Amino acid sequence: MLEIRHLTKVFGKNFKAVDDLSLSVKKGEVFGFLGPNGAGKTTTIKMIVGLLKPNEGSISIGGKDIQKDTIAAKLKIGYVPDEPVMMEKIKGIEYLDFIADMYGVPLQKRRERVEKLTTAFKLRNALRDIVAGYSHGMKQKLSLVAALLHQPDLWILDEPLTGLDPESAFLLKKMMQNHTESGNTVFFSTHLMEIAEKLCDRIGIIHQGKLLFTGTIEELKKEKGEATLERVFLEVTGSEAQQMDFSYLDASE
Amino acid sequence: MRHSRWISLTLTLLNEHYGISRKRQRYLVDRKDLWEPFLIFGIVAVLIVTLFPLMKTLLDQMIAVYAQMGAPEMVYAYFFMICSAFGFLVGLLVILSVFFFSKDLPLLMSLPLKPTEILSAKIALIVFDQTWISIVGLLFPYIYLGARIGLGWEYWISGFLILLSAQILPILFETIVILPLSRVIRFGKHRDFLLFSVSVLFVVAILLINVAITNTGVSGELTEETFREFLENPQNIILKGLSIYPPAIWAYRAVSAKGMVSLGWLACFLSVTAGGFLLTLFLANRFYLASYLELQDRHTRKSLLTRAELDHSIRRERSPVRALFIREWRYFLRIPAFAFNGIGNVLIFPILLILFGSTNKSLGSASSLGAIITNLESLRAYLLPLGTLVGVLAGGMNLLSSTFLSREGRMLTELKTLPVSAKDILTAKYLHIFILSEIGPLTAVIAMRILVQAAWGDLLGAFIGSSVCISFLNLIQMIVDIKRPMLDWDNPQKAMKQNLNGLFSVVLLFGFIAGCLGMGWLTQGFLSPLMMFALLVGVCALGHIPLIPITISSLDRFLLKDL
Ligand SMILES: Nc1ncnc2c1ncn2[C@@H]1O[C@H](COP(=O)(O)OP(=O)(O)O)[C@@H](O)[C@H]1O
Ligand SMILES: [Mg+2]
Numbered sequence: 001m002l003e004i005r006h007l008t009k010v011f012g013k014n015f016k017a018v019d020d021l022s023l024s025v026k027k028g029e030v031f032g033f034l035g036p037n038g039a040g041k042t043t044t045i046k047m048i049v050g051l052l053k054p055n056e057g058s059i060s061i062g063g064k065d066i067q068k069d070t071i072a073a074k075l076k077i078g079y080v081p082d083e084p085v086m087m088e089k090i091k092g093i094e095y096l097d098f099i100a101d102m103y104g105v106p107l108q109k110r111r112e113r114v115e116k117l118t119t120a121f122k123l124r125n126a127l128r129d130i131v132a133g134y135s136h137g138m139k140q141k142l143s144l145v146a147a148l149l150h151q152p153d154l155w156i157l158d159e160p161l162t163g164l165d166p167e168s169a170f171l172l173k174k175m176m177q178n179h180t181e182s183g184n185t186v187f188f189s190t191h192l193m194e195i196a197e198k199l200c201d202r203i204g205i206i207h208q209g210k211l212l213f214t215g216t217i218e219e220l221k222k223e224k225g226e227a228t229l230e231r232v233f234l235e236v237t238g239s240e241a242q243q244m245d246f247s248y249l250d251a252s253e
Numbered sequence: 254m255r256h257s258r259w260i261s262l263t264l265t266l267l268n269e270h271y272g273i274s275r276k277r278q279r280y281l282v283d284r285k286d287l288w289e290p291f292l293i294f295g296i297v298a299v300l301i302v303t304l305f306p307l308m309k310t311l312l313d314q315m316i317a318v319y320a321q322m323g324a325p326e327m328v329y330a331y332f333f334m335i336c337s338a339f340g341f342l343v344g345l346l347v348i349l350s351v352f353f354f355s356k357d358l359p360l361l362m363s364l365p366l367k368p369t370e371i372l373s374a375k376i377a378l379i380v381f382d383q384t385w386i387s388i389v390g391l392l393f394p395y396i397y398l399g400a401r402i403g404l405g406w407e408y409w410i411s412g413f414l415i416l417l418s419a420q421i422l423p424i425l426f427e428t429i430v431i432l433p434l435s436r437v438i439r440f441g442k443h444r445d446f447l448l449f450s451v452s453v454l455f456v457v458a459i460l461l462i463n464v465a466i467t468n469t470g471v472s473g474e475l476t477e478e479t480f481r482e483f484l485e486n487p488q489n490i491i492l493k494g495l496s497i498y499p500p501a502i503w504a505y506r507a508v509s510a511k512g513m514v515s516l517g518w519l520a521c522f523l524s525v526t527a528g529g530f531l532l533t534l535f536l537a538n539r540f541y542l543a544s545y546l547e548l549q550d551r552h553t554r555k556s557l558l559t560r561a562e563l564d565h566s567i568r569r570e571r572s573p574v575r576a577l578f579i580r581e582w583r584y585f586l587r588i589p590a591f592a593f594n595g596i597g598n599v600l601i602f603p604i605l606l607i608l609f610g611s612t613n614k615s616l617g618s619a620s621s622l623g624a625i626i627t628n629l630e631s632l633r634a635y636l637l638p639l640g641t642l643v644g645v646l647a648g649g650m651n652l653l654s655s656t657f658l659s660r661e662g663r664m665l666t667e668l669k670t671l672p673v674s675a676k677d678i679l680t681a682k683y684l685h686i687f688i689l690s691e692i693g694p695l696t697a698v699i700a701m702r703i704l705v706q707a708a709w710g711d712l713l714g715a716f717i718g719s720s721v722c723i724s725f726l727n728l729i730q731m732i733v734d735i736k737r738p739m740l741d742w743d744n745p746q747k748a749m750k751q752n753l754n755g756l757f758s759v760v761l762l763f764g765f766i767a768g769c770l771g772m773g774w775l776t777q778g779f780l781s782p783l784m785m786f787a788l789l790v791g792v793c794a795l796g797h798i799p800l801i802p803i804t805i806s807s808l809d810r811f812l813l814k815d816l
Contacts, residue, residue: 071673101576125556
């Protein structure tokens with residue numbers, strides 16, 4: 001479903017935020033994209049959805065190249081950014097209607113989906129209000145609903161669980177699983193290990209722009225001989241956090 | 254102690270507003286984009302050089318007329334009026350967005366500052382900003398008139414102080430209207446928009462009522478009685494014309510009287526300004542904070558959204574172009590800074606026309622516009638091409654096309670992720686801008702009909718002709734904005750007002766018009782007016798053929814690039 005080949009993104013003169021990254025995500029998979037802050041997750045995702053232009057490499061979505069066949073590729077994607085970007089002075093429902101127009105969702109289907117999704121996310125009554133008055137979490141939920149309206153083949157979520165209340169987070173996790181059950185694909189980034197452990201069929205670990213590992217969590221644990229994903233993660237990314245001494249934080253004076 | 258805090262606040266606001274630290278870093282330390290300031294100085298220099306002879310001719314004519322009536326200082330008062338009128342028009346929007354909607358307010362509100370301190374610092378900022386109007390519009394007439402007639406020290410002192418403070422009264426007047434008004438308007442979902450509209454309507458209404466009242470006093474038919482009165486005491490009539498805006502009378506008295514009398518009127522002008530300031534501070538204390546906080550509340554409903562309501566809101570499927578077109582209008586209308594700047598820019602010409610018309614009417618036929626129109630009689634044969642250019646002038650200064658991408662700002666990321674082509678985006682945006690800029694040709698045509706009773710054929714020709722030319726200019730401006738959009742603004746006002754592309758569009762427009770006039774003058778011997786018109790419109794129409802694909806392909810490339 002998603003094919004990334006030798007993807008490289010250079011910022012400034014020679015800072016490689018993403019460095020020769022190749023991976024493929026199969027249809028029906030939940031793929032977790034793991035990495036510490038600043039690893040290059042958002043940069044990769046922005047290239048997948050066409051917000052950034054790669055310096056090298058190619059990305060194809062369901063066989064459509066995002067750079068050459070841009071519109072066809074975008075039609076297959078539902079993208080939820082890490083920071084919701086939407087018009088502030090527009091009502092929630094006007095926003096959803098606009099997005100549905102963009103993706104050509106038929107009238108009856110859009111009504112049904114808007115009703116079901118916003119009811120589930122407890123956003124229904126807020127639809128009549130303008131987005132400027134929404135809380136951060138509400139905006140994020142609106143953005144989630146908008147990304148699901150056209151039943152995308154590939155759902156791309158950048159740190160989707162940060163900022164959501166526990167109920168919505170639970171709901172989202174269920175939706176991600178349901179989404180793949182009907183044959184669609186989910187690609188999401190996170191730095192939360194327990195989420196990855198629970199949800200993902202496969203994961204990829206990115207660190208300093210390089211993909212260090214792809215495969216199932218079991219494979220990874222076996223390879224590294226560690227008991228929890230968290231420890232594996234710390235080891236793979238070469239973190240010294242385990243050996244650090246934090247006692248100075250508690251020192252009273 | 255408090256005093257120095259206020260100064261520090263004001264200086265910080267000024268620094269932020271003009272990006273002084275940022276510019277100093279960029280131009281003086283990093284030495285980047287140095288061509289920008291040079292370009293601006295160059296453009297200003299060219300404008301001064303080209304406008305100087307024009308201004309000089311106009312001033313000479315006006316001075317001659319008014320000197321005959323024994324009141325040459327009227328020229329000063331006249332330009333003072335025009336600058337004040339501009340200050341009124343431009344200031345209102347600035348006031349509203351600065352007082353209630355600027356991004357730094359949440360920060361300022363959280364600091365231990367009094368509402369009066371915040372508001373007076375903001376007023377200082379706005380006045381500073383607006384004083385450019387006086388410098389552009391009044392400084393030259395002030396110096397030229399004083400030097401040419403050889404006026405005394407009273408003129409130089411009063412004229413200078415009045416010039417510096419000319420923009421304060423309009424701002425204060427509007428603030429005094431807006432502050433209580435903002436307490437009245439606290440209903441509805443689109444409060445900010447409502448506040449803008451009601452305030453604009455209110456101020457315009459006051460001005461119109463004033464114009465109406467003064468006009469009934471003077472104008473009408475020139476009866477024998479008024480004519481005799483005019484001959485006996487021309488100054489009275491003149492002053493009546495100024496009474497649309499009483500401070501103009503005080504200003505006139507201050508620059509024309511001698512000795513203590515002059516200083517007395519100057520003191521009157523300045524003390525009214527100071528009094529207005531005190532009244533503003535008083536009102537600010539009473540109303541400002543509460544209104545500001547209330548405007549931050551959003552309208553929310555707790556009741557259940559029924560399926561019927563939902564179905565009503567989601568009514569039809571639209572094509573991407575249609576949906577984008579609606580998005581364009583929403584984005585434009587619901588962000589007051591865009592709506593009022595955009596509409597204001599296309600309305601400023603018609604408003605000026607009405608204003609000139611009414612002032613001239615009340616000043617009698619002796620004044621400048623009357624003289625100009627009489628001179629125009631000799632140009633009547635050229636009505637069609639000239640009318641077309643007037644239409645271009647009126648509609649071309651919209652600042653909408655030159656900021657069409659810049660206005661997206663952060664929203665550009667939304668546009669980039671949507672599955673739509675550059676062509677669809679452009680079609681929607683182009684249509685939106687074109688419809689708005691048509692206000693220009695429309696008013697130009699109406700003005701042609703009223704002022705010179707142009708024939709219907711000429712009117713239709715001028716309308717279509719100027720529409721074609723405006724569309725051509727709009728496309729050029731759009732390409733420039735695609736090449737260099739300004740996207741990192743925090744305040745929508747800046748996207749339009751502090752955008753170099755806007756300056757470019759003004760230069761382009763004036764260059765275009767000057768070029769056309771020059772060509773017309775050169776070819777007047779062997780080209781008929783109709784031929785000139787056909788040539789002008791034909792070139793602009795043909796210009797679309799290369800411009801349209803260039804615009805599309807450059808937006809296409811832009812959308813693929815990084816932000
Ligand atoms: N537009 C940009 N210009 C320069 N550097 C950037 C830009 N965007 C991201 N970076 C840098 O690239 C690296 C990866 O960032 P990002 O992909 O956002 O990380 P994360 O994995 O936390 O999402 C970071 O070091 C960040 O500072
Ligand atoms: Mg990120």
